[in-house]
Amino acid sequence: MTTAQSPSDTAQSSIWPWIAMSVAGLITLVASFVAPADAVQEELSRILYVHVPAAWLAYVSFGVTMLASALYLWKKNLLWDRIAASSAEVGVLFTGMTLVIGMIWGKSTWGVWWTWDARLTLTAIMFFVYLGYLALRRTTDDLEARARRSAILGVLAVIQLPLVHFSVVWWRGLHQTPSLLKPASVDMDTPMVLTLLIAVAMFSVMYVAMMVKLVELAKLEEEVILMDQSDLGPVAGAAVVAPSLGGDS
Amino acid sequence: MVNHRRYPDAVSEPTAIVSLSGVAVRAGAVPILRDIDLEVHRGEAVGLFGSNGAGKTTLLRLIATLTRPSAGHGSVFGADLGGPERFDVRKQIGYIGHTPGWYPELTLAENLGFLADVMGCDRARVDSSLAAVGLSGAKDRRADRCSHGMQRRAEFAKVLMTEPELLLLDEPHSALDADAILLVDDLVRRTAARGGASVLVSHDRERVNALADRTFVIAAGTLQ
Amino acid sequence: MTPGFIAQALAFTRRDLLRERRSGEVVWVTLPFGAVALLLIPIAIGTDTPTLRRVGVGMFWVVVMLFGVLIAVRRTSADSVAQRDMVALTGADPAASFKGAAVANFMLLVLFEVVLGVLTVVLYDVDLAGWLWIPLILVLVAAGLSLLGTLAAGIVSTGRSAAALVPLIVAPMSVPLLIAATQSFEGLRLGESILTWILMLIVIVLVLSIAGVLTARPLQETG
Numbered sequence: 001m002t003t004a005q006s007p008s009d010t011a012q013s014s015i016w017p018w019i020a021m022s023v024a025g026l027i028t029l030v031a032s033f034v035a036p037a038d039a040v041q042e043e044l045s046r047i048l049y050v051h052v053p054a055a056w057l058a059y060v061s062f063g064v065t066m067l068a069s070a071l072y073l074w075k076k077n078l079l080w081d082r083i084a085a086s087s088a089e090v091g092v093l094f095t096g097m098t099l100v101i102g103m104i105w106g107k108s109t110w111g112v113w114w115t116w117d118a119r120l121t122l123t124a125i126m127f128f129v130y131l132g133y134l135a136l137r138r139t140t141d142d143l144e145a146r147a148r149r150s151a152i153l154g155v156l157a158v159i160q161l162p163l164v165h166f167s168v169v170w171w172r173g174l175h176q177t178p179s180l181l182k183p184a185s186v187d188m189d190t191p192m193v194l195t196l197l198i199a200v201a202m203f204s205v206m207y208v209a210m211m212v213k214l215v216e217l218a219k220l221e222e223e224v225i226l227m228d229q230s231d232l233g234p235v236a237g238a239a240v241v242a243p244s245l246g247g248d249s
Numbered sequence: 250m251v252n253h254r255r256y257p258d259a260v261s262e263p264t265a266i267v268s269l270s271g272v273a274v275r276a277g278a279v280p281i282l283r284d285i286d287l288e289v290h291r292g293e294a295v296g297l298f299g300s301n302g303a304g305k306t307t308l309l310r311l312i313a314t315l316t317r318p319s320a321g322h323g324s325v326f327g328a329d330l331g332g333p334e335r336f337d338v339r340k341q342i343g344y345i346g347h348t349p350g351w352y353p354e355l356t357l358a359e360n361l362g363f364l365a366d367v368m369g370c371d372r373a374r375v376d377s378s379l380a381a382v383g384l385s386g387a388k389d390r391r392a393d394r395c396s397h398g399m400q401r402r403a404e405f406a407k408v409l410m411t412e413p414e415l416l417l418l419d420e421p422h423s424a425l426d427a428d429a430i431l432l433v434d435d436l437v438r439r440t441a442a443r444g445g446a447s448v449l450v451s452h453d454r455e456r457v458n459a460l461a462d463r464t465f466v467i468a469a470g471t472l473q
Numbered sequence: 474m475t476p477g478f479i480a481q482a483l484a485f486t487r488r489d490l491l492r493e494r495r496s497g498e499v500v501w502v503t504l505p506f507g508a509v510a511l512l513l514i515p516i517a518i519g520t521d522t523p524t525l526r527r528v529g530v531g532m533f534w535v536v537v538m539l540f541g542v543l544i545a546v547r548r549t550s551a552d553s554v555a556q557r558d559m560v561a562l563t564g565a566d567p568a569a570s571f572k573g574a575a576v577a578n579f580m581l582l583v584l585f586e587v588v589l590g591v592l593t594v595v596l597y598d599v600d601l602a603g604w605l606w607i608p609l610i611l612v613l614v615a616a617g618l619s620l621l622g623t624l625a626a627g628i629v630s631t632g633r634s635a636a637a638l639v640p641l642i643v644a645p646m647s648v649p650l651l652i653a654a655t656q657s658f659e660g661l662r663l664g665e666s667i668l669t670w671i672l673m674l675i676v677i678v679l680v681l682s683i684a685g686v687l688t689a690r691p692l693q694e695t696g
Contacts, residue, residue: 073691125645132642139633141277149628152688156624157646228278229319235470236279240302315558333694340475340564350555352488354495366484367563369476391495 014216017209024202024209028053031202035195044108049195051101053203054094055123061091061207062130062158069154072147078222079215081147084154085137086214088130090207095127129157141225264291266415266446267312271321272330274307281307283470285321289415294437294447296461298454303467305450306347309417312448313344325415340368343413343440345421349400353393357384357403360392361410370410378406382432398424405432414445422453434460478569485565485573490580499544499581507540507589511596522598529597530658537586537654538618538647539640544585545578545622546639567689571623575685578619586611603661606671610657613674617650620681627685627692649677 028049038045068084071077102120103113114120133153140146267289274282281304289295289312299305310316312325314335323330326338351360361375379388382402392400401424408416421433437447437460451457458464465472476484493499514532515525560570590611593599601607625643629635653670660667 237303350559
C-alpha cells in the first residue's frame with residue numbers, strides 16, 4: 001500500500017530529473033569550452049567531451065541492462081525488467097549520439113562521414129542489437145513473457161560490449177586507440193583528462209535522471225496494459241449472437 | 250445436466266484430475282472466460298457445449314496446459330496451471346484440437362514415430378495404433394495428402410498409442426464417417442475404464458449426452 | 474518410459490532432417506538463393522579478377538551469415554499452432570528440442586557452406602591457403618550460426634512479427650562469428666597463426682550451446 005502523495009510532492013518528484021539533466025548538460029558544455037583545445041585537432045577536440053562520455057555511458061547502460069536482466073531471471077520481479085528495458089533505451093540513445101557525433105568528428109578529421117573501422121562498425125552493430133532488443137519487447141503484451149524473453153536477450157547481447165572495446169586493440173583501424181582504458185598509461189594532458197572525467201560524471205547524472213523518468217513511465221505503461229487486460233467487461237463470446245433468418249418462410 | 254456415473258468401477262474413490270476455481274482466461278486484452286469452477290474426476294466424462302466463440306476451445310486448451318489462467322486457481326494432476334510444473338504433466342494429457350498438428354511432409358507413420366521416439370513409446374505401437382483406427386493402408390502416405398478425416402483418425406491413433414490419463418477432445422465427431430465416430434466413443438470409454446477422464450467439446454448434443462456423465466454449457470464466459 | 478536427453482534430441486534432429494529431405498527448402502531454395510547472391514556481387518562491384526580474388530572469401534562469409542540465418546530460423550514462422558501444441562504436449566525436454574533442432578540446422582549449414590564454398594572458389598578464383606584448417610573453420614561457424622539461430626528463434630518464439638524479427642536479432646549477433654571466420658582466412662592467407670580465432674569460435678560455440686540449454690526451460694515458460 002502506498003501513501004498518497006501531495007500535489008507538491010508529485011511536482012517535485014517529476015521535476016528534479018529534468019533539473020538534474022539540464023544542470024548536468026550545462027556543466028558539460030561549460031567544462032568542454034573551459035578546457036584547453038587539443039594541440040592538433042584544436043577546437044574540434046571539444047566534441048570529444050560529448051562523444052566519449054556518450055560511448056562510455058552506452059556501455060554502462062547495456063551493462064546495467066545485462067545485470068537487471070539477470071536479476072529479473074533470478075527474482076522474477078518486474079521492477080528489474082523495467083530497469084533493464086529503460087537502460088537499453090538510454091543505451092540506444094547514447095549509442096546513436098556516439099555514432100552521429102563520431103561521424104561529424106570523422107568528416108572534419110578524416111574527410112569522410114564513415115569509415116569501416118572496427119570500433120565504428122561494431123558500435124553500429126551494437127546499436128542494432130539493442131534495437132532488436134527493443135523490437136522484441138513490442139512483440140507481446142504478456143508482461144511476464146516479454147520480461148523473460150527480453151531478459152534472456154539482454155544477458156546474451158552483452159557479449160557485444162567487450163568485443164566493441166577490445167576490437168581497437170585486436171585490429172588496427174583509423175579510430176583512436178583507447179586513451180584511458182588500455183594496458184599502457186594514459187596519454188592525455190591532465191586538464192583534458194579532468195574535463196573528460198567531469199563530462200563522464202555529468203553524463204552519469206543525466207543517465208540516472210533519464211532512468212528515473214523512464215522506469216516511472218514503464219510502470220505507468222504496465223498499469224495501462226494491466227487495466228486493458230482486466231477480466232471485467234464483456235467476454236469475447238458476447239459478440240456472437242444467433243443469426244436472424246429473415247424473409248418469408 | 251446429466252448427473253450419474255457411467256463408469257463406477259473405474260476407481261475405488263473419486264479423485265479430481267482437473268480442478269478449476271474462479272479461473273479466468275484472456276486473449277490479449279479480451280476476456281474469454283471468467284469465474285470457471287470445474288472438477289473432472291477419474292473415471293468420468295464431461296461434455297461441454299456452447300455457441301461459437303463462447304470459449305469452449307479456450308477452456309480445453311487451459312486444461313491441456315497450453316494456455317495460462319489470468320485469474321483464479323487451476324490444477325491438472327495436481328500441477329498449478331499458472332506455474333512451471335504444468336509442463337511435467339503434459340505427457341499424461343491427450344489433446345485433439347480443431348486442426349491436426351501433423352507435419353505435412355511426413356507420413357502418418359513417421360509423424361507417429363516421431364511422437365513415439367520423443368515420448369518413449371514402443372515403435373511397434375505405431376503400426377498397431379494406425380491399424381486400430383483403420384489407417385494401415387495409408388500409414389506411408391504424407392499427411393498433406395491425407396484428407397482431414399484421415400488426419401483426424403490418425404490423431405485417435407496417437408491417443409491409442411500414448412494412452413493418456415486425461416483425454417481432451419475438441420469437436421471429435423466432426424469430419425468423421427460413421428465408422429470413425431464410433432472410435433471417439435470407444436476412446437472415451439477406454440480412458441474412463443483405466444481410471445482416466447475425458448472432456449469433450451461438441452455441438453452434437455445427442456451423442457455427447459449419451460457418452461458423458463455430466464454436461465455443461467458455456468455462456469457469457471462462464472459454465473452453466 | 475521417458476527417453477533420455479540424447480534420444481529425445483536425436484528424435485528432433487531426425488524430424489527436421491526428414492522434413493528437409495521431403496520439402497527440399499534448404500537444398501532447392503535457400504542454397505540456390507545464396508548462389509545467386511554470389512553471382513550478383515561481381516555484377517555489382519565489377520568483374521576485375523584480382524578484386525574478386527581479394528573479396529571472394531569475405532563475400533562468401535557474408536552470404537553464409539545472411540542466408541544461413543534463413544536456414545536456422547526457417548521453422549519459426551512455418552510451424553502452425555497445432556504443430557507447436559503437438560510437440561508441447563509430448564512433455565519433451567525443451568533443452569533436447571533445442572539441441573535436436575540446432576544439430577539439424579548445423580548439418581544443413583555445413584552443406585550450405587561446402588556447396589557455396591566450392592562455388593566461391595570457382596567464381597572468384599580464390600586461392601585457399603592452409604586448406605587443412607578450412608573444414609574446422611566451416612564446422613565451427615556452422616555450429617555457432619545454427620546455435621545462434623535456434624536460440625534466437627526460441628527467444629522470439631510466437632510473438633508478433635517473429636519471422637522478421639529473428640534475422641534482425643541474429644544478423645548483428647553473428648558478427649563475432651563473421652570476424653573470427655574472416656580473420657581466420659586472412660591469417661591463413663598471410664601465413665599467420667589463427668589459433669586465437671579458432672579459440673574464439675570454440676568459445677562462441679560453447680557459450681551459445683550452454684546458453685541454449687539453460688534458457689530452454691525459461692523460454693518454454695513464456696509459452
